[in-house]
Amino acid sequence: xxxxxxxxxxxxxxxxxxxxxxxxxxxxxxxxxxxxxxxxxxxxxxxxxxxxxxxxxxxxxxxxxxxxxxxxxxxxxxxxxxxxxxxxxxxxxxxxxxxxxxxxxxxxxxxxxxxxxxxxxxxxxxxxxxxxxxxxxxxxxxxxxxxxxxxxxxxxxxxxxxxxxxxxxxxxxxxx
Numbered sequence: 320x321x322x323x324x325x326x327x328x329x330x331x332x333x334x335x336x337x338x339x340x341x342x343x344x345x346x347x348x349x350x351x352x353x354x355x356x357x358x359x360x361x362x363x364x365x366x367x368x369x370x371x372x373x374x375x376x377x378x379x380x381x382x383x384x385x386x387x388x389x390x391x392x393x394x395x396x397x398x399x400x401x402x403x404x405x406x407x408x409x410x411x412x413x414x415x416x417x418x419x420x421x422x423x424x425x426x427x428x429x430x431x432x433x434x435x436x437x438x439x440x441x442x443x444x445x446x447x448x449x450x451x452x453x454x455x456x457x458x459x460x461x462x463x464x465x466x467x468x469x470x471x472x473x474x475x476x477x478x479x480x481x482x483x484x485x486x487x488x489x490x491x492x493x494x495x
Contacts, residue, residue, distance in 0.1 A: 326450075327414075327417045327458050328414065328415055328417060330402045330417070332415065333401065333402045333403050333415050333416055333417055334403045334406065334410050334413070334415045334416055335403065336403035336404040336405050336406050336410070336416070337404060338404065338405070339405065340405050341405055341407060344405075345359055345395075347360050351385075351393050351394065351395070353385050353386075354385060354391065354392070354393055354394065357392055357393040358393060359393060359395040360395075363392060363393065363425050364392065366427055366428075366429065367392045367425050367426060367427055367428075368425075368426060368428055368433070368467060368468065368471070369423060369424065369425050369426075369467050370423075370424050370426075370433070370436065370464065370465065370466055370467060370471055371399055371422065371423045371424070371464075371465035372384075372421060372422055372424065372436075372440050372463070372464060372465075373399075373400065373419035373420060373421045373460075373461055373462060373463035373464075373465070374422075374440060374443055374444035374446075374452065374462055374463075375420070375444050375452025375453065375455055376420060376452065376453075376455055376460070377396035377397070377420040377421060377422050378396060380396075380420075380421075380422040380443065380444070381395075381396050381422040383439055383443045384422060384436070387439070389430045389431060390426050390427050390428075390429075390430030390431025390435075391424065391425070391426050391427075391431065392425040392426060392427055393425040394422055394423065394425070395422070395423050396420070396421070396422050396423075397420075397421060397423065398411050398416070398418035398419065398420060398421065398459070399418060399421050399465055400417065400418055400419045400421070400463060400465060401416040401417035401418030401419070402416065402417050403416035403417070403418065406418055411459050414457050414458050414459065417458060418459060419458065419459055419460070419463050420459050420460060421463070421465065424436060433470075433471055433474050434474055434478060437464075437474065437475060437478045438478070440464065441478065441479075441482040444462060445462075446462040446479075446482070446495045447486065447493035447494065447495055448493075449461070462495070479495055482495065483495050
């Protein structure tokens with residue numbers, strides 16, 4: 320069972336989930352406490368872009384982004400990258416949803432670049448440990464970038480290669 324959490328399950332072996340959102344999920348009208356009333360859910364202003372980062376515990380990850388001095392419009396935590404609709408925390412922890420814990424970052428590119436966000440992402444966790452961050456292990460804690468534009472994808476791939484080279488120069492040969 321322990322080893323099963325280190326790899327994703329075939330989709331047909333994942334939990335079925337549910338059609339409707341969980342009762343204790345924030346309502347669509349929910350706002351962000353730290354970011355002073357900004358919405359957690361779309362629609363977001365036209366001058367914003369979104370990206371989701373998987374980098375271990377989503378609460379710790381969210382804290383890294385929501386406290387940036389400028390450019391962050393909103394953040395929220397949740398699960399993505401899997402197949403189970405509207406999973407519970409316990410279902411995600413089982414590994415049988417294929418979801419990752421993520422922080423969604425809504426940002427203003429005029430105020431903070433995507434490359435700056437990626438800098439925080441690469442340095443804010445250990446992307447060389449497969450499906451593990453600290454004491455948290457399993458596929459929910461994988462390192463992942465869920466981009467929303469092709470430009471973001473290209474920038475993420477470029478900075479991944481740069482960070483990989485930096486790690487190698489410092490004696491870390493593990494792949495990202």
